[in-house]
Amino acid sequence: MEMVADILLVAGALGAGLYCFILSRRLTRFTDLENGVGAAVAVLSGQVTDLQTALDSARNTAAHSTDTLEALTSRAEDSAKRLELMVAALHDLPPQTEAQRAPEPIAEPVFARHAGGSR
Numbered sequence: 001m002e003m004v005a006d007i008l009l010v011a012g013a014l015g016a017g018l019y020c021f022i023l024s025r026r027l028t029r030f031t032d033l034e035n036g037v038g039a040a041v042a043v044l045s046g047q048v049t050d051l052q053t054a055l056d057s058a059r060n061t062a063a064h065s066t067d068t069l070e071a072l073t074s075r076a077e078d079s080a081k082r083l084e085l086m087v088a089a090l091h092d093l094p095p096q097t098e099a100q101r102a103p104e105p106i107a108e109p110v111f112a113r114h115a116g117g118s119r
Contacts, residue, residue, distance in 0.1 A: 028038045 031038050
């Protein structure tokens with residue numbers, strides 16, 4: 001009976017050893033840096049770095065665009081204030097009569113100048 005127990009014990013130990021060997025090989029392939037999860041982690045790490053760089057670039061561009069837009073908005077507001085002042089000043093002027101208006105100069109046609117100069 002002891003011999004049967006010893007044989008079963010050795011068989012169980014060999015089975016557990018074989019299971020551990022197979023499991024070890026699977027784990028080695030699983031964590032391999034070229035084909036397994038290690039490769040996927042390495043690729044994802046590279047992509048995270050690239051995305052971080054792109055995000056930093058986008059933030060810098062957005063900050064620069066914001067500064068430019070603020071400057072342009074400030075210039076536009078200043079121009080609008082000046083235009084409002086000019087329009088308000090025009091309302092204070094007395095209306096002009098026909099006699100007070102300066103006559104508009106009569107422009108000589110362009111083709112008449114060129115035709116006379118080529119003779």
